[in-house]
Amino acid sequence: MSADNINMLLKTYNLRLTECRKDVIGVFMEQHHAVSQPDLELRLNHYDRVTLYRTLTTFLNKGIIHKVLDDTGLTKYALCSGHCTEHHHADEHVHFKCIKCENTICIDAVSVPAITLPDGFTYLDANLLVRGICKICQAKNNH
Amino acid sequence: MSADNINMLLKTYNLRLTECRKDVIGVFMEQHHAVSQPDLELRLNHYDRVTLYRTLTTFLNKGIIHKVLDDTGLTKYALCSGHCTEHHHADEHVHFKCIKCENTICIDAVSVPAITLPDGFTYLDANLLVRGICKICQAKNNH
DNA sequence: TGTTATTTGCAACTTTGTTGCAAAAGGCGT
DNA sequence: ACGCCTTTTGCAACAAAGTTGCAAATAACA
Ligand SMILES: [Mn+2]
Ligand SMILES: [Mn+2]
Ligand SMILES: [Zn+2]
Ligand SMILES: [Zn+2]
Numbered sequence: 001m002s003a004d005n006i007n008m009l010l011k012t013y014n015l016r017l018t019e020c021r022k023d024v025i026g027v028f029m030e031q032h033h034a035v036s037q038p039d040l041e042l043r044l045n046h047y048d049r050v051t052l053y054r055t056l057t058t059f060l061n062k063g064i065i066h067k068v069l070d071d072t073g074l075t076k077y078a079l080c081s082g083h084c085t086e087h088h089h090a091d092e093h094v095h096f097k098c099i100k101c102e103n104t105i106c107i108d109a110v111s112v113p114a115i116t117l118p119d120g121f122t123y124l125d126a127n128l129l130v131r132g133i134c135k136i137c138q139a140k141n142n143h
Numbered sequence: 144m145s146a147d148n149i150n151m152l153l154k155t156y157n158l159r160l161t162e163c164r165k166d167v168i169g170v171f172m173e174q175h176h177a178v179s180q181p182d183l184e185l186r187l188n189h190y191d192r193v194t195l196y197r198t199l200t201t202f203l204n205k206g207i208i209h210k211v212l213d214d215t216g217l218t219k220y221a222l223c224s225g226h227c228t229e230h231h232h233a234d235e236h237v238h239f240k241c242i243k244c245e246n247t248i249c250i251d252a253v254s255v256p257a258i259t260l261p262d263g264f265t266y267l268d269a270n271l272l273v274r275g276i277c278k279i280c281q282a283k284n285n286h
Numbered sequence: 287t288g289t290t291a292t293t294t295g296c297a298a299c300t301t302t303g304t305t306g307c308a309a310a311a312g313g314c315g316t
Numbered sequence: 317a318c319g320c321c322t323t324t325t326g327c328a329a330c331a332a333a334g335t336t337g338c339a340a341a342t343a344a345c346a
Contacts, residue, residue, distance in 0.1 A: 016312050016323065037302075048326045053303070055324095071210065071270065073218040073334090074302090094258060099267060113256040115237060115271070120278030124242060127214065128258070129270045135263030159292065159343050180333075191295045196334070198293095216303090217333090 002029060013062045020047050024055050025064075025079075033103040034068040034076035034095070068095050068104050069127050078106050092126060098134035105134070145172060156205045163190050167198050168207075168222075176246040177211040177219035177238070211238050211247055212270050221249050235269060241277035248277070 006025045010017050023044050027035060040052045056077060059065040063084035068076040081093075094110040097103070112128045133141075149168045153160050166187050170178060183195045199220060202208040211219040224236075237253040240246070255271045276284075 018312070018324065020325075049302090050304085050327080051325055058324095067214065069212045069214065069270070069272065071212065073216055075216040094260075096260065096264060107261065109261060110258065112271075113258070115253065115256070115273055117237075117239065117273065117275070118250065118252060118278070120281050121239060122276040122281060123273060124275040126271060126273045127212070128255075128272075129212065130258055130260065130266060131269065132260070132267040133265040135261070138263050138265060161293065161343070163294080192333090193296080193335085194294055 028079045033105045034078040036074050036076045069129050095129045097131050100137035171222045176248045177221040179217050179219045212272050238272045240274050243280035
């Protein structure tokens with residue numbers, strides 16, 4: 001089932017169906033948290049580092065994935081849900097980083113609240129990172 | 144006037160008054176936008192890269208400065224305004240990155256709105272980065 | 287001014303980001 | 317199924333940033 005979805009996704013964005021691209025999308029789909037380039041390098045270690053880098057860049061440009069900021073400076077990526085394009089991402093939701101498991105997830109259910117900027121400032125988009133303890137780690141603590 | 148402030152600040156945090164630390168604080172004070180390590184290296188190029196790195200780490204641990212996330216993955220830093228400590232930063236305000244001049248500033252006047260997370264998630268803190276066009280660049284456009 | 291703990295500079299190494307180029311592979315018409 | 321053409325990949329090479337150990341320099345304090 002998933003393989004067809006992946007091929008369709010790539011075709012939608014006019015991208016060639018290469019093994020690497022299919023595998024990278026596969027990782028994003030089976031993972032429910034944001035993925036960094038080093039994460040990808042570990043899981044897909046038969047591909048060259050540069051190829052993975054370029055695959056991420058391509059997906060980012062097409063609007064297939066979006067950046068997820070991290071408090072460590074390491075950039076993570078996640079699949080876009082809405083209809084995002086290269087120039088505008090239409091899925092402004094909260095990102096949550098757990099300080100226990102270090103995973104960062106997209107919380108699509110919670111969108112970024114409207115921000116009123118001081119006079120003279122123009123709003124383009126926003127990236128909100130909330131840190132705390134995730135549901136899974138919380139449950140573990142209450143054994 | 145400023146030199147006394149700087150010495151006082153360092154003493155408050157039980158830090159030795161070294162040239163490097165005083166100069167770094169000086170840069171933060173005279174700059175009204177967030178500063179990255181490479182920024183510091185350019186301005187204070189008579190200090191070793193590692194010394195600046197360690198100075199930032201020290202200030203970060205003491206709660207003198209806070210991290211300002213950036214959409215490029217480059218970490219920037221800014222002086223803390225409130226009473227921040229190593230473990231908790233009490234100055235949760237909006238950060239604004241201008242896509243023209245690339246400067247990132249702390250907008251202390253706008254605090255991060257309260258976020259309601261899904262059940263099971265615990266909130267610790269948040270970092271909100273708004274992108275857009277800053278007041279200065281806006282004014283330049285309207286010549 | 288001398289003692290001691292802290293800080294600095296340097297060397298070294300790791301990780302990540304980035305580009306050019308030739309070989310390999312995908313898409314497509316035949 | 318084949319060949320052509322364009323895109324993608326792997327490799328080499330380099331740039332930039334992060335990180336640590338250690339000996340020399342320096343701040344704090346008596
Ligand atoms: Mn997301
Ligand atoms: Mn700030
Ligand atoms: Zn967790
Ligand atoms: Zn600007």
